[in-house]
Amino acid sequence: MEVLFLGTAAAEGIPALFCKCETCLRAGLAGGHDIRSRCGFLINRHLMLDMTPDIMLHKLRYNLDLTAVDAVCFTHSHTDHLAWAELTFRGSPYAYIPGGPPLAVYANKKSCFVIREGLKFEFGVPEDPSLEIHEIAPGSVIQRGELRVTALKARHDPREDCLFFLLEEGERAFLQMNDTGLPEEDLERVLAEALRGRKLDAVSMDCTTGREKGSAGHMGMGENIFLKKRLLDAGLASGKTRFISNHFSHNGHVSHGELCEVLGAQGIVPAYDGMILEI
Ligand SMILES: [Zn+2]
Numbered sequence: 001m002e003v004l005f006l007g008t009a010a011a012e013g014i015p016a017l018f019c020k021c022e023t024c025l026r027a028g029l030a031g032g033h034d035i036r037s038r039c040g041f042l043i044n045r046h047l048m049l050d051m052t053p054d055i056m057l058h059k060l061r062y063n064l065d066l067t068a069v070d071a072v073c074f075t076h077s078h079t080d081h082l083a084w085a086e087l088t089f090r091g092s093p094y095a096y097i098p099g100g101p102p103l104a105v106y107a108n109k110k111s112c113f114v115i116r117e118g119l120k121f122e123f124g125v126p127e128d129p130s131l132e133i134h135e136i137a138p139g140s141v142i143q144r145g146e147l148r149v150t151a152l153k154a155r156h157d158p159r160e161d162c163l164f165f166l167l168e169e170g171e172r173a174f175l176q177m178n179d180t181g182l183p184e185e186d187l188e189r190v191l192a193e194a195l196r197g198r199k200l201d202a203v204s205m206d207c208t209t210g211r212e213k214g215s216a217g218h219m220g221m222g223e224n225i226f227l228k229k230r231l232l233d234a235g236l237a238s239g240k241t242r243f244i245s246n247h248f249s250h251n252g253h254v255s256h257g258e259l260c261e262v263l264g265a266q267g268i269v270p271a272y273d274g275m276i277l278e279i
Pocket residue numbers: 010011039078080081179247
């Protein structure tokens with residue numbers, strides 16, 4: 001399985017759109033891995049996790065063929081993850097994909113509502129032949145070719161059933177966990193059920209609050225270190241599992257170099273835009 005980290009920032013990006021804080025000024029000067037666009041993933045070049053407002057930047061930066069993307073799974077409806085306006089450009093007359101099937105969209109109830117409102121806003125009706133919208137909830141399993149995607153419950157925004165995803169291909173398993181605080185106590189049980197005896201090969205963890213303490217809806221470095229131990233103790237991960245921190249905010253007050261130092265000592269790799277993980 002190939003996992004491309006399209007972007008690795010929280011909602012406002014780093015440097016943030018309208019910000020002169022020290023973290024943003026430092027990031028602007030440093031460039032490189034300190035520049036972060038909004039968080040999303042591309043799996044095997046054809047399945048997207050979230051469609052961010054930076055999709056155009058990602059297409060140009062990584063020379064992506066987005067006509068090859070046949071499905072998008074949305075974690076939740078926040079605007080850094082569900083850029084509904086960009087999704088409408090999959091429809092006519094904006095896109096030409098001769099003979100191409102509609103884009104399969106999997107999203108929770110609120111996200112489906114937002115997408116349909118977006119279609120209404122753009123096309124006047126809540127459906128479009130370019131999209132096939134499927135409502136999912138925690139526990140839903142999606143099979144896309146060899147890829148099996150299980151939706152799990154995130155602890156993020158109580159106004160909707162926010163999700164994160166377990167992706168499996170053959171014997172390989174990748175857990176994507178951004179936009180979640182430390183997950184509920186039953187994570188171990190739910191994950192063990194979903195994994196059916198296999199162990200995680202890689203885990204990407206929300207690290208929005210960086211060096212600050214995590215909140216109800218986000219984690220920081222401290223929580224990432226704790227979560228790694230939890231997954232190892234539960235036997236869901238092993239010494240071979242790769243742990244990655246992702247989804248960073250300027251409010252976490254931490255540079256990529258500092259993340260490498262603190263997390264690296266704990267066997268955790270901080271993600272950066274364009275990082276490719278072969279699992
Ligand atoms: Zn987010």
